[in-house]
Amino acid sequence: MPVSVTNSRLIYDALKACDVKIISALPETWLVHLIRMADDDPDMTLVRLAKEEEGIGISAGAHLAGVNSALLMQNHGFLAAINPIVSLALLYKIPLLMLISYRGHMGEKDPWQTQGGLATEPILRALNIPIWHLTNPADVARRIKDAQTLANAALHPVAVLLSRELMWED
Amino acid sequence: MLRVDALEAIYPDLQDRIVVTIMGAVAAELYTLGHRHTFFYLEHAMGLASSMGLGIALAMPEQQVVVIDGDGSLLMNLGTLSTMARYKPGNLLHLVFDNESLLSVGGFPTATATGTDLAGIARASGVPAVLEAGTPDSLKAAVASALASHTLTTIIAKVEAVGPKSFHMDLPLLENRFQFKRALEALRKQASA
Numbered sequence: 001m002p003v004s005v006t007n008s009r010l011i012y013d014a015l016k017a018c019d020v021k022i023i024s025a026l027p028e029t030w031l032v033h034l035i036r037m038a039d040d041d042p043d044m045t046l047v048r049l050a051k052e053e054e055g056i057g058i059s060a061g062a063h064l065a066g067v068n069s070a071l072l073m074q075n076h077g078f079l080a081a082i083n084p085i086v087s088l089a090l091l092y093k094i095p096l097l098m099l100i101s102y103r104g105h106m107g108e109k110d111p112w113q114t115q116g117g118l119a120t121e122p123i124l125r126a127l128n129i130p131i132w133h134l135t136n137p138a139d140v141a142r143r144i145k146d147a148q149t150l151a152n153a154a155l156h157p158v159a160v161l162l163s164r165e166l167m168w169e170d
Numbered sequence: 171m172l173r174v175d176a177l178e179a180i181y182p183d184l185q186d187r188i189v190v191t192i193m194g195a196v197a198a199e200l201y202t203l204g205h206r207h208t209f210f211y212l213e214h215a216m217g218l219a220s221s222m223g224l225g226i227a228l229a230m231p232e233q234q235v236v237v238i239d240g241d242g243s244l245l246m247n248l249g250t251l252s253t254m255a256r257y258k259p260g261n262l263l264h265l266v267f268d269n270e271s272l273l274s275v276g277g278f279p280t281a282t283a284t285g286t287d288l289a290g291i292a293r294a295s296g297v298p299a300v301l302e303a304g305t306p307d308s309l310k311a312a313v314a315s316a317l318a319s320h321t322l323t324t325i326i327a328k329v330e331a332v333g334p335k336s337f338h339m340d341l342p343l344l345e346n347r348f349q350f351k352r353a354l355e356a357l358r359k360q361a362s363a
Contacts, residue, residue: 022228045228048256050249057218061190061225064210064351066358069225088215088222092347 002169007137008033011099011162014144015070020097021045022062024055025072030101030167034072052077056084060094068148070097075104075120076113078159085127085157095151095158097144102133102161107168124159135163171305173267173329174199179306180265180313184209184236187317188354190223191238192216194274195333196267200238202334205341207353213343217247220264224254227262230354232361234261234317241268241282248291251324255296260320263313264297271331292324299323 012034015023023038024047025031038046049055055071062069073081078100089096103110104117124131130150132143144160151158173196177184181203189209191197197211212219223237244250244266254264270283282288292300299321303309309327316323 022225047224047228047253050252051247053218054221054224054247054250054253057215057221058225058228060218061222061227062229064222064347065226065229065354066351067229084215084218088212088218091214091343093344 003030003033004167004169005033007166008037010137010140011144012037014141017141018068018145018148020068020070022047022067022069023072024049024058026052026077028074028101030162031072052081053084056081056088056096059096060088060092063094070099072099074101076116079116079119089157093155095155097148097151098157099160099162101167102163105164107164130158132160133163134160135165137166171329172332175306176309176327176329177203179310183313183317188226188233188235189238190219192219192240192243194337196238196240198334198337198339201339201341207349210350211346216243219243220247220250220254223262224259227259228257230358231261233357236263236265239264239266241266241270241280241288242272244288245280251292251295251297254322258298258322260322262322263316264324266324266326267329268326269329269331273331273333274337277331289326297322297324301325303327
């Protein structure tokens with residue numbers, strides 16, 4: 001499976017540098033290494049979800065309890081979580097660090113991913129959620145740190161879009 | 171049983187704990203019984219009170235967290251039972267008041283009115299302890315035993331579909347949010363002192 005282990009490790013290390021203690025996730029191809037890294041880390045609480053919207057509740061609870069968290073989701077998982085993003089995170093001013101695998105964008109061969117790819121950024125913009133694209137390994141640590149910093153300062157969700165260039169080696 | 175009588179019976183067990191409730195009648199009733207800074211009323215995002223409770227329970231293993239859920243909310247997020255059951259935090263109590271109705275939005279019957287068995291779903295999801303209570307006394311006993319057991323427990327309490335005259339709470343939701351976060355911070359400091 002040509003998902004980049006090296007770049008997954010960079011992302012994971014960046015989350016650790018942000019003192020993230022709880023990661024919620026639903027498996028998806030591009031996230032496999034990240035989920036395994038979280039599972040193998042005795043200092044990380046990995047919460048495997050049934051559906052992404054639960055992750056918004058878990059991160060809200062973690063924030064109110066004073067613990068940093070992050071969400072690993074596919075963009076279709078982000079689409080599944082829109083209501084709680086609006087009626088929990090935005091309503092209650094909850095910072096969310098959402099790492100979203102950006103399927104269905106340039107280079108996508110799977111037809112079933114393409115509608116979600118087309119909808120992702122317009123919907124993030126409609127929700128006024130700031131977007132950071134991760135395409136270059138050199139940017140990973142800085143951009144994830146800065147995304148978390150903004151989320152915490154603004155008490156607002158932020159989206160870090162994991163691109164094909166970063167995640168997929170072919 | 172009336173939910174307000176049930177809440178009154180268990181209030182002594184709630185008042186010094188972290189409590190997350192769903193919106194609507196139950197929030198107004200608990201608030202009226204006596205608001206505490208460690209009580210959070212999730213005024214929207216139906217179904218996610220239990221997910222929030224799970225997040226808090228995982229983040230603060232030294233504290234006991236009580237989620238007060240309802241049948242309509244739980245039916246919107248049944249996956250929460252399998253997720254809670256997967257991690258089984260012993261400091262989480264999931265109490266569901268089942269009035270077989272979406273009371274706050276017109277009283278339309280939920281699927282528990284036509285045979286869906288939430289206790290059965292919780293058991294089959296792997297929640298290690300599932301209790302049922304039909305009177306304030308039996309609920310009080312169930313809550314006390316669940317809290318003493320330090321085992322993830324779901325309690326299904328059937329109640330009548332009756333709520334307060336007014337759902338008004340003199341507590342803006344952001345005030346509740348910031349107050350609650352500060353109260354949890356104080357608990358954390360207390361625990362580490």
